[in-house]
Amino acid sequence: MNTPSTTLPGGTWTLGDAVVTRFGYGAMQLSGPWVMGPPGDHDGALAVLREAVGLGITHIDTSDAYGPRVTNELIREALHPYPESLFIATKVGATRDAQGGWPTARRPEDLRRQVQENLGSLGVETLDLVNLRMGDAQGPRPGSLAEAFETLVGLQHEGLIRHLGVSNVTGEQVAEARGIAPIVCVQNMYNLAHRHDDDLVDHLAADGIAYVPFFPLGGFTPLQSEALSRVATRLGATPMAVALAWLMQRSPNILLIPGTSSAAHLRENITGAGLSLSGADVAELDGIDH
Numbered sequence: 001m002n003t004p005s006t007t008l009p010g011g012t013w014t015l016g017d018a019v020v021t022r023f024g025y026g027a028m029q030l031s032g033p034w035v036m037g038p039p040g041d042h043d044g045a046l047a048v049l050r051e052a053v054g055l056g057i058t059h060i061d062t063s064d065a066y067g068p069r070v071t072n073e074l075i076r077e078a079l080h081p082y083p084e085s086l087f088i089a090t091k092v093g094a095t096r097d098a099q100g101g102w103p104t105a106r107r108p109e110d111l112r113r114q115v116q117e118n119l120g121s122l123g124v125e126t127l128d129l130v131n132l133r134m135g136d137a138q139g140p141r142p143g144s145l146a147e148a149f150e151t152l153v154g155l156q157h158e159g160l161i162r163h164l165g166v167s168n169v170t171g172e173q174v175a176e177a178r179g180i181a182p183i184v185c186v187q188n189m190y191n192l193a194h195r196h197d198d199d200l201v202d203h204l205a206a207d208g209i210a211y212v213p214f215f216p217l218g219g220f221t222p223l224q225s226e227a228l229s230r231v232a233t234r235l236g237a238t239p240m241a242v243a244l245a246w247l248m249q250r251s252p253n254i255l256l257i258p259g260t261s262s263a264a265h266l267r268e269n270i271t272g273a274g275l276s277l278s279g280a281d282v283a284e285l286d287g288i289d290h
């Protein structure tokens, strides 16, 4: 499934009927502080998006809940009409409240509204990929996703969605979704220091399904570990570079969507993800408490 048709590290991956670069871009950081309101630097945010596409990235991850609406509107302003090769993944299942919270919203009418809002703010007739986000800010929660997922399958049949995925889910929920309709990816929290999904990553890889780790750099709390710093120093790289390279080497079905509001960081991250880690480096990193 991987082909070297890009100069970006990691090559490409096939998501349903689309080929995307394994090095993607997570757009959440483009809206204001705590993912609320407009960015401090509107033109800078547009520049990061254009830089991402200019550097060959064909996978952008977003949600209409970012801002809310702000991130999607920035993507539209920067990139519409979208290049044929660009694949924009979005997610539904939560909205925003006035305090910046992320209340769940998964009734059929909530999901239909969120899909319509994403279509409107991105300015498309069909969404490339919609992830059903389950759980809450603390992580996945057990329980059936059937009603919500079946609602998205219905919207897919209406032609509003090309591909489906699930996010913030347990292994049981992944299996439940797959029993209802095909999914092309799972998007869960995963990084060097949070590896609860190790078995799931391998299981999905065997079935040709992508695993898209969110918070690859630790999210709002940057990854910190002595072993990570040691390996980074030895390689003359930053801890962030090593964390991305580790993910890239971890499994071919892992798609990176590191977030940044800085074009310089974006370029650093591309270089970092291409770092070659030796077996000894990986063994040392695998020893990090997770």
Ligand SMILES: NC(=O)c1ccc[n+]([C@@H]2O[C@H](COP(=O)([O-])OP(=O)(O)OC[C@H]3O[C@@H](n4cnc5c(N)ncnc54)[C@H](OP(=O)(O)O)[C@@H]3O)[C@@H](O)[C@H]2O)c1
Residues within 6 Å of the ligand: 025, 026, 027, 028, 029, 061, 062, 091, 133, 167, 168, 187, 188, 213, 214, 215, 216, 217, 218, 219, 220, 240, 257, 258, 259, 260, 261, 262, 264, 265, 266, 268, 269
């Ligand atoms: N499904 C879900 O529930 C869910 C939840 C959270 C996130 N997501 C998705 O996952 C994507 C990635 O997550 P994330 O952006 O929250 O976390 P992340 O990628 O782990 O980390 C982003 C943070 O790292 C900083 N950073 C990035 N590159 C850097 C560099 N080279 N040097 C120094 N700092 C750097 C960014 O700050 P700067 O802006 O200063 O670079 C930002 O604060 C999001 O954009 C979003 O699309 C999904």
